[in-house]
Amino acid sequence: MSRSASIHRPSAQRPSLRGGARLTGAWAVTLVFVLPVYVAFVSAFKTQEQILSNPAAPPAPFTFDNITEALQRPDNLVQAGLLNSILVTVATLVIVIPLSSALAFYVSERSPRIRGALLALFALGLMVPPQVVLLPIVLQLQDLGLSNSYTGLILSNVGGGYLSFAVFVYVGFLRSVPREVIEAARVDGAGDLRVWWRIIFPVVRPATATVGIFLGLWVWNDFLNPQFILGPLQGQTITTGIYVSLGAYSTDYSHLFAIMFLAAVIPVVGYLVSQREFIHGLMSGASR
Amino acid sequence: MRRRTPLSSRRLGLAPVAWIAFILYGMFLLYPLVRSFLFSFTDRSPLQTDSDFVGLDNYRELLSDDRLMDSLMFTGIVVVSVTVVANAAGLLLAMILNRSTANYRVMRTLIFIPQVLSGVVVGFIWRSLLTQNGLLNQLLEQIGVIDEPVAWLGSSGLATFSICAVVSWVTIAFATVVYTASLQSVPRELYEAARMDGTGAFGRFRHVTLPMVAPGMTISVVLCLITTLKLYDVIAVLTGGGPANSTESTALYLVNVAFTGNRFGYASAIAMLLLALTAVVSYVVTSLLRRREVSL
Numbered sequence: 001m002s003r004s005a006s007i008h009r010p011s012a013q014r015p016s017l018r019g020g021a022r023l024t025g026a027w028a029v030t031l032v033f034v035l036p037v038y039v040a041f042v043s044a045f046k047t048q049e050q051i052l053s054n055p056a057a058p059p060a061p062f063t064f065d066n067i068t069e070a071l072q073r074p075d076n077l078v079q080a081g082l083l084n085s086i087l088v089t090v091a092t093l094v095i096v097i098p099l100s101s102a103l104a105f106y107v108s109e110r111s112p113r114i115r116g117a118l119l120a121l122f123a124l125g126l127m128v129p130p131q132v133v134l135l136p137i138v139l140q141l142q143d144l145g146l147s148n149s150y151t152g153l154i155l156s157n158v159g160g161g162y163l164s165f166a167v168f169v170y171v172g173f174l175r176s177v178p179r180e181v182i183e184a185a186r187v188d189g190a191g192d193l194r195v196w197w198r199i200i201f202p203v204v205r206p207a208t209a210t211v212g213i214f215l216g217l218w219v220w221n222d223f224l225n226p227q228f229i230l231g232p233l234q235g236q237t238i239t240t241g242i243y244v245s246l247g248a249y250s251t252d253y254s255h256l257f258a259i260m261f262l263a264a265v266i267p268v269v270g271y272l273v274s275q276r277e278f279i280h281g282l283m284s285g286a287s288r
Numbered sequence: 289m290r291r292r293t294p295l296s297s298r299r300l301g302l303a304p305v306a307w308i309a310f311i312l313y314g315m316f317l318l319y320p321l322v323r324s325f326l327f328s329f330t331d332r333s334p335l336q337t338d339s340d341f342v343g344l345d346n347y348r349e350l351l352s353d354d355r356l357m358d359s360l361m362f363t364g365i366v367v368v369s370v371t372v373v374a375n376a377a378g379l380l381l382a383m384i385l386n387r388s389t390a391n392y393r394v395m396r397t398l399i400f401i402p403q404v405l406s407g408v409v410v411g412f413i414w415r416s417l418l419t420q421n422g423l424l425n426q427l428l429e430q431i432g433v434i435d436e437p438v439a440w441l442g443s444s445g446l447a448t449f450s451i452c453a454v455v456s457w458v459t460i461a462f463a464t465v466v467y468t469a470s471l472q473s474v475p476r477e478l479y480e481a482a483r484m485d486g487t488g489a490f491g492r493f494r495h496v497t498l499p500m501v502a503p504g505m506t507i508s509v510v511l512c513l514i515t516t517l518k519l520y521d522v523i524a525v526l527t528g529g530g531p532a533n534s535t536e537s538t539a540l541y542l543v544n545v546a547f548t549g550n551r552f553g554y555a556s557a558i559a560m561l562l563l564a565l566t567a568v569v570s571y572v573v574t575s576l577l578r579r580r581e582v583s584l
Contacts, residue, residue, distance in 0.1 A: 023391060026384050030395040033381075036457070037401050039423060040413045055416075055423040099309045106306040125317050127566055129518035131539045132559040135546045136320035136327070159316030163309065192302040221406030223521040228547060239406050246412060246525060253416055260409050271404045275397060282465055 044261035048254040066258035078262050081241035088150060088226070088237060089219045092157040093212055096166050099158070100211065101204055104170030105196050119171065125164025130224055133160070138228055148231045156229060157219055166211045169281075173207035174200070210281030213274055217267055238263040321563075327556035334550050346557035355533055356558065359541040362534065366452055366519060367569075371512040373456045378463025378508065379501065385464070386471045396468060402461040411525025414454045415441070444534030447527050451535050455522060459515070463508045470504030471497070506577040510570055517566050538562050 031038075035056070043051045044066055045059035070078050107118045137156050138147070146152035181203065185195045201208075226237045236244060242256075242263055249255050271278055328346055332339035350356060385396050402410065417423045418440035425437040440450045474497065482492045519537045523529060529536035529544070536544070542562060546555035 022384075026392065026395055029381065029384065030398055033457075033460075034398045034401060035423075036413050036417055037398075037405075039417065040409075043416075051416075052421060055426070099305065099312075102302055102305040103309040106302040109302075121318075122313070124321070125313065127514065127570060128317065128321060129539060129562055129566055131518060131520065131542050132324055132563050133317060133320035134543070135552055135555060135559070136323040137316060139323075139552075140315065140320065155312065156316045159312030159314075161317065163313055164317075193305070196302060217404065221408075223406060223408050223524070224543075228543075239408050242406075242408050242412065243525065246408075256412060257416075260412060264405055264409050267404050267406075268401065271401070272397070279400075279465055279469065282462075282469075 040257060040260060040264075043253060043257035046254065048252065051253045051257070066254045067262065069255060070258040070262060077236065077241045077245060078238070078259060081236050081238035082262070082266075084150070084235055085220055085237040085239070088153055088157070089216055091150075091154045092162070092219050093216055095154070095158045096162060096215060097208055097211060098201075100163055100166035101170045101201060101208065102193075102196050103163075104167050104174055105192070105200050107167070108171055108174045109192070119168075122164045122167050125161040126168065128161060130161065134224065134228055141229065148229070150230070153226060153229045156225060157222075162215050162218065166215065169207050169211050170204060173204050177203055206277075206280075209274075209277045213270075213278055213281055216270070220267055324556045324559050327553055328560050330553045332552040332556075334552065339553065342553065346554045349554060350557055350561060355536070356538070356541060358533060359536045359538045362448060362536065363517065363519070363538045365448060366455060366537065367513060367516045369452045370455045370459055370516050371509060373452070374459035374463045374512055375505065375508055377456070377460045379467045379505075381460065381464040382467035382471055383497070386468060396465070399464050400461050402458045403465075405458075407458075407521030408525050410454065410458055411522045414450075414457075415526055418450055441527050442531065444531055447531060447535045451523060451526060454526060455516060455519065458522070459512050463512065466504050466508040467501055470501040474500040502577070502581040506574065506581060509577060510574055513569055513573060514566060517562070517569065538565075 039055050042057075042059045043055065045062050045064065046057075047063055047065075050057065050059070107115055110118065137160075141147045141149070141152040141156070144152070146155070177200070181199060182195060185199045190198065220237075221239055222237075223239050223243065226240045227243070230237070230240070232244070242259055245256060245259055327339075329341055329343060330339040331342050331345075381399065385392050385399070405413075419425075420437045420439065422440075424440065425434070428434045429437070439446065441447045478496045478500070479492060482496050487495065518539045520539045520543065523535055523537055523540055527535045529540050533541075538558065539562060542555055542558045545551050545558060549555070
């Protein structure tokens with residue numbers, strides 16, 4: 001990154017002045033861009049009157065009432081939603097990560113022709129819009145006796161486009177793993193399952209970070225699948241929970257922003273903490 | 289060579305694990321895809337137990353369905369405008385923010401946040417900003433651009449515009465990060481050489497920056513297209529497809545026909561159309577942009 005700084009070093013006589021103007025301009029653009037996020041954030045800590053009269057003002061006086069109220073709803077929407085979202089997200093990741101990394105290793109070890117065919121098959125999953133397969137999936141889960149169940153939602157997460165994404169990230173990463181590492185383990189007499197578990201899985205940790213971060217975010221934020229696979233009877237994930245409260249409290253902004261804050265705080269903090277892996281993953285994941 | 293490992297663990301292959309993955313993928317992607325295709329030739333509905341083969345009737349109906357045509361038109365407007373705006377603005381923002389100091393790093397972190405929020409949250413935030421007495425109208429009135437509040441989601445034209453703007457907002461966040469990463473891979477010698485040749489700022493952009501970010505552009509454009517073609521949750525929250533279905537994307541219409549209209553057969557025909565569109569658009573655009581990567 002130090003490289004890019006020197007590329008643009010201003011050749012004018014007064015670089016500090018130009019740099020200062022540029023910095024001010026850049027901050028202005030950035031702040032306007034994230035203004036909606038700021039408004040949503042402060043609104044969670046303002047009264048309804050404060051939100052309506054002056055949406056952009058800071059939360060003064062500051063109130064925790066919205067958050068407390070949201071957490072004390074008789075239907076337990078926030079707590080139940082967060083728990084359900086954590087369950088679905090964690091279960092999906094715990095199944096997809098080993099499955100896709102093993103599958104990617106298996107695919108990478110095939111002849112180029114078979115490998116190409118398998119990858120083409122999995123590429124479909126990256127492209128197919130989820131709405132296209134939603135209806136047959138719902139019917140299929142009914143046939144399996146899994147309609148409106150978390151098991152059904154988790155299984156369809158695992159077997160759908162997310163698997164394709166994970167396989168492509170792992171296959172891409174495996175190309176950079178030296179053959180000697182794998183061959184050395186084989187010479188010692190280890191079977192492929194052992195090689196995968198002892199050698200491959202630790203080596204592909206950066207790819208696992210990418211898969212974990214992105215799938216975690218997508219599953220957490222997913223709306224379509226929980227809406228129709230879980231349905232309203234089986235409770236909500238936090239994302240469908242927001243949607244339901246939108247219908248019931250359409251203009252009670254202080255309440256809605258509090259729920260939204262509680263729903264978004266986990267992914268946003270997760271992003272801020274794992275930023276480096278996030279951006280790195282975006283590039284390595286996207287470039288395939 | 290002596291092999292001490294017991295045979296069972298030595299020979300244990302990956303095939304069983306791979307098969308589990310294949311079966312799940314088959315059950316939840318490939319088979320549903322085939323079934324969707326087969327449904328599209330029937331009048332299947334959840335209200336009846338049997339369904340009849342109706343040949344190409346559903347596909348004929350597609351051609352005369354005005355609501356579908358409107359949804360395709362709306363989707364087309366959103367896809368094209370969002371892809372153009374997000375990539376132009378994303379490249380511009382990336383160029384502005386392409387500095388290594390702490391200030392710029394913080395800005396880059398902030399810019400990506402819309403991508404981390406779910407479409408439902410994004411939809412609600414903007415719904416509150418765009419209401420009659422929302423922040424946007426308040427700001428515009430204060431600086432004197434408008435005299436009375438604008439109903440941003442009230443008329444079909446303005447609602448379409450608002451959706452495009454909101455979706456662009458989310459997509460710009462993504463495009464900026466992709467272009468930033470692309471810019472950081474440009475060797476500075478190229479800029480220095482161009483400068484020594486007396487190339488101006490625009491020339492350096494045209495002949496150095498643009499060709500060098502071409503691979504990033506392919507990624508960004510194709511992903512913009514694929515995500516906006518299946519646009520659903522932001523619209524479901526922001527307008528619900530209204531007013532008068534004017535902001536109903538094809539993906540939203542498909543879901544409405546399937547789950548509200550209970551017409552599984554016809555919904556499947558729409559699904560096949562959406563799939564074909566996605567396939568054609570991503571194939572054509574990828575090959576066009578790849579050619580550009582080479583020829584530049």
